[in-house]
Each structure stands twice: as structure tokens, then as C-alpha cells.
Amino acid sequence: MLKIENLSKRFGGLAAVNEVSTSIEKGKINAIIGPNGAGKTTFFNLISGVHKPTSGRITLDGVDVTHLRTDEVAKLGVSRTFQTTALFDNASVLDNLIVGHRLRTKSGLWDVLVGSSRLKNEEKVCREKARDALDFVGLSHMANRMAGDISQEERKRVAFALALSTDPKVVLLDEPAGGVNPDETVGLADLIRKMVKHGLTVGLIEHKMNMIMSLADKIMVLNYGEKIAEGTPAEIRANPAVIDAYLGSEHADA
Template sequence: MLAFERLGIRFGGNQAVQDVTGSLTPGKITAIIGPNGAGKTTFFNMLSGFYKPTSGVITLSGQPISGRPTHEVVARGVARTFQTTTLYKNLSALENAVLGHRVRTKAGLLDALLRSGRERHDESESLKAAHHALERVGLERKAHVTASLLSQEEQKRVSIASALATQPSILLLDEPAGGLNPEETARLMDLIRQLVGAGLTVALIEHKMNLVMGLADQVMVLHHGQLIAQGPPAEVSRNPAVITAYLGSHGGGGQHGQSAPAGGASV
């Protein structure tokens, strides 16, 4: 279980996230939603080790991981993707996935220079893990295609495969459906369900409310860096504090031009 208590971070005089307490339910899908600037990606950056919290604690299976380097967090089983697909576009899908597994390898620079037995073993294991990850996301047949030649949906799947190659127990997805059309989004939802069905715990940041309402087991709502609601999607969508956060205190005019999280609207 990944849990967090009174988690917060300050950048200068700006309290970006404050006093967020909760956990990711094992084997379930948790959606993190909120208006623009609510602190969602900053929250993910703390969970994944990219930012060091200035307050609170993060634990994984009861052990504190707050402030540990990203590679240590990944090695302990927490992987993530980014809002903007971060692939090496001149490498193949397989080569991108191989890079994900390198966090699990033991060989060092000298091993690589000497092509030691350890390096050859690690290389073999990375290839196996990468092929398996691409198979899980449905792209094994395009393993040797250069990433830049893949569609937007396929590139997102490669990004997920690279995260899966680290052999995580928890997968954090930052706007996985961004830039995808409804048909592509539906296919991605099916993939996420399959991954969770195979034992992964998933948390995702998402603005497409039809995806959230149809996919998430639990929803956490951030607003101005604070957790204002959490629970099942239908319950959260009726929460007055959530409706106010999206529409503003005066209702229909909308806050930042956004829509209320109900009826499958995109917010």
C-alpha cells in the first residue's frame, strides 16, 4: 500500500500542496481530479520521488519513502508516466522499454565497457522484461518500429510499457488519455482495466470525466493543493464542495471555464 499523511510542499511563498492524507487502495484504480492548478501533478511528483515533500510522510508497505531519490522509489515498485509522452523518439519501442528495466539491473559502467557476464545477463533480462511489457500493452508486433513513427495512442502505450518494464506494483499515470479521441480513450481504459486485473494498483490524473466515472474505483479531488473530497465517483460528483470547486461559488459561470464533474463532461 502507498499511503501519505499530511503531505505538503512549498515553493518559496507558495504552498502548492497542503495536508493531503490518504492511500491508494491495492488492486484498485484511484483517480486524482481537480481544476487546473489544483496541485495534481505536484502531488504525483512527490509520490514518485521527483519532488521532496516539505511536510508530511509517504510510506510504501509501511516503510517511509518520502524524499528518497526517484530511482529508489522506482526500485521499490512505484512507476509513473508523464503528461507529455517522454520517449526517445529515435529509438524503437523495444529500446524505450528496455531503458525502463535498467533500474532493476546491477551492472555498472565497467561491466558495460568490458561486456562482462553480469552485463550480458542484465541485457538479456532487460530484453525479456521489455518484450513482456510491450506484449502487455498490445505492441509486441511493433517492438522494432521507431517511436516517432508510432501513432499518439501507440506512443502512450510504449510509455506505459517502459513503466511496466520496471516491474512495479503501483503505476501512476499522468493524463494518460490526453490527446486521444474517444475510440482511443476507450481502448486505453480497457488496457488499464487489464493491468489492474493482473494485480497492479493504478492512480491516474485525468481531465476526461467520462473516463474517470467509468474507470475509477475511488476519486480524490484536489483544490488549491488541498484534498476536498474522496470516495466513489458517483458520490464525489454530487459533493457540494467539488461542484463549487469546478463551477465557482456563483454557479453556472464556471471557474476558469471548466465544467462540473458530472454527466461525463470533460473538465
Template sequence: MFLETRKLTKSFGGLTAVKEVDFSVEKGKINAIIGPNGAGKSTFFNLISGVHKPTSGQIKFRGEDITKLPANKIAKLGMARTFQTTSLFENATIIENVMVGHRLRTKSNLFDAVFNTKRLRNEERESYNKALEVLEFVGLLDVKGQLAANISQEEKKRTAIALALATEPEIVFLDEPTAGINPEETAALAQLIKKMGESGITVCLIEHKMQMVMSLAEKIMVLNYGEKIAEGTPEEIQKNEQVIKAYLGGSVHA
């Protein structure tokens, strides 16, 4: 299996945010995690990406146990993520923000920076070219020179995705990518996520907009109070009584 968790658990003091969750992701597919607010979805992402260490359980990526690895090493293995709150360098340009992502793949150090070595110059050019490539992919090439502070919320979401793609990931975790944007922008971002899947990138997203999830995802996991209550295709999830009771109600088609 490409990515899997076994009995993944995280407790904060007396609160168990994620409880013995078994989850698997197939390579090249779009996966979604849904559930009410406070269900443990972002904590689950934080465990997989190395932001938090699990209390117990195991995480495997391409057969390798990554449970105890720090976030930077997990990123180098080919995982990238965005956060609910888009965090960019507001006084830097869009392309400068995205170049930061590709520096994960470079080897220059302080010596190179002080003496402006050939390696540094070559890698700067590589990072710039990679940033151009991913900005074209996400549809932001025309605003590459603008400051991050001056672009729209939807463009900031695309920039965050571009930054993640610049790390050359095999799997991207998107934490509520359409939060705070209107239906038209949501539809456009859904198309971008679909395009990511079609280009061979494995996607796993947390999302509250059910219509978007049901149209995009090939597999959905439902969390409630930190526990997995269902997993399956969109069709299976929409018919699952436990899911309807816990979360979906009449909002599946909303």
C-alpha cells in the same frame, strides 16, 4: 495501508501547491485524482515519486517512510510513473525504449559494459524478454522495431506505460494518460488501464476525462487549490456539492 500520505505539503516560495493532503491507496485498486488545472495534482505525484521533496508531511509505502528518499530508490521499491508529456528516445526503437525501464532491475556496471561480461549479456537478454512481455501486454508487439519518432501519439502513450511496467512496479502513477488523443483511442487506453488493475497492479491516475474516471476508478480524490476537498467512490464524488461547485458542474457525464 499500501500507500499513504499524511499532511503532505509543498510550497514553492510563497505559493502552496499542495496543502496538508491526507491520501491512501489500497493495493490492487484503481484510484484517481481529479481537480481543475493548477489544483496541485501533478505536484502531488511528483512528491510521491521523489521528483520533489515535501516541505512537510509524510509519505509511507508498504509501511516504510519514503518521504526523503530520492526518485531512483523509490522506483526500486516498486513505484513507476508516466508524465503528461510523453518523453521517449525518439531515435531508438520501441523495444529499446522499453528495455531502459527494466535496467532499473539489473546490476551491470561500467566494467561489465567495457568487457561485455557474461552478466551483462544475461541481463541484456532478461531486459529484452521483459520488454517483449510488456509490449505484448500493452498491444504494441507488432511495432516493436519501429522508431519512437514514427509512431502515433496513442502508441507513444502505450510505450510510456510499457516502459513503466518494465520496471516491475507494484503501483503505477499515470499523469493524464489520455491527454491529446481522440475518444476511440481514449476508450482503448481505458481498457488497458482496467487490464492493469485486473492483473494485480495498483493504479493511480490523474485525468480530466470524467466519463473515463467515473467508469474506471474505485476511489477518487478531488484537489482544489492544493487542498483535498473530497474523497470517495465515483457515486459519492458525483453527488458531492463542494466538488460540483469547484469542478464537475455539468461535465460528469460528458
């Protein structure tokens, strides 16, 4: 689905991502792991259009998206979450999600000024999509709560829902279990499996190795911006370079 060829990003003299080639495979959970500073988030930023690559090529279903803007990439079906969940804390959870589906609407300033039927119809659709996304992540009962009043785990679920409200094909999750407890981590892992079961493709950055090893179909390992390994969880656990650079001996053959 997403093909990445010789992708590089330099910030001055620093190669944050260096000649990385891989693919985000359709209908699978594609994990990216590595030490802090390995280039994982920069890699997601390149795929989603936040940064433009120094060199290399990114294609989505055969379409070159290398130099597209973030909103253009999103309209083609790539959505993402971030390490820190930024919400409009003084707005309701539902209103936060209505913003997400605005990506798919066509109303402009004139529609707002005249209160056009197109605007009204699109607002209805946005609200329905937001409610569907909330239901999917198990937070229907939170629709009218202020976003600033919900827990960290609930904020993570709202971030999932916000990504889903854009009608994506690929969802990039950047440390979705960061800052939540083990029981909550299990619940978020189940939600990720549910996303794939419903036809989505997932790219996943996460430091919680038990979660990654039980979830991922494929794992790519970055270190100092370079791909040092790629394979199934079993292959990654047994890879000496990965053990040395990141996992440590306690994960070997676990």
C-alpha cells in the same frame, strides 16, 4: 499500500499541495481530479520522489519513502508516466523499453568494458522484459519501429509499457488519455483495467470525466492544493463542493 499523511509542498509563498492526507489502495484504481493548477501533478511528483515535501510523510507498505530519490522509490515498486510522453525518437520502440528494466540490473562500467557474462545475461533479461511489456500493451508488432514514427495513442501505450518494464507494484498515470480521440480513450481505459486485473495498483490523474467515473474505485478531489472531497464516483458526483469547484451541474447525478 501508499499512505500519505499531511503532505505539503511550498514553492516560495505558494502552497502547491497543502496538508493532504489520503491513501493509494492496493489493487484499485485511485483517481485524482481537480481544476488546472490544483496540485495534482505536484502530488504525483512528491509520491514518486521528483520533489521533496516541505512537510508530511509518505509510506509504501509501511516503509517511509518521504525523502528517497526517484530511483530509490522506483526500485521499491512505484513507477509513473508523465503528461508528455518523452521517448528516444531515433531509437526503436523496443530499445526505449530496454532502458526501463535497467533499473533492476547490477552491471557497471567494468562489466561493459570486459563484456562480462553478467552484462550479457542482464541484457537478455531486459530484452525479454521489454518484449513482455510490449505484448501486454498490444504493441508487439511495433517493436522495431522508430519511436518518432508512431502515433500519439501508440506513444501513450509505450509509456505504459515503459512503466511496466520496471516491475512496479504501483503505477501512477498522469493524464494517460490526453490528446487521444474517444475510441482510443476507451482502449486505454481497458488497458488500465487489465493492469489492475494483473495485480497492479493504479493512481490516475485525468480530466476526461466519463473515463474517470467509469474506471475509478476511489476519487480524491484537489482544489488550490487542498483535498476538498474523497469517495466513490457516485459520492463525488453528488458532492456540492466538487460540483461547484470543478464538475459543474451537468455532471451532478449523471
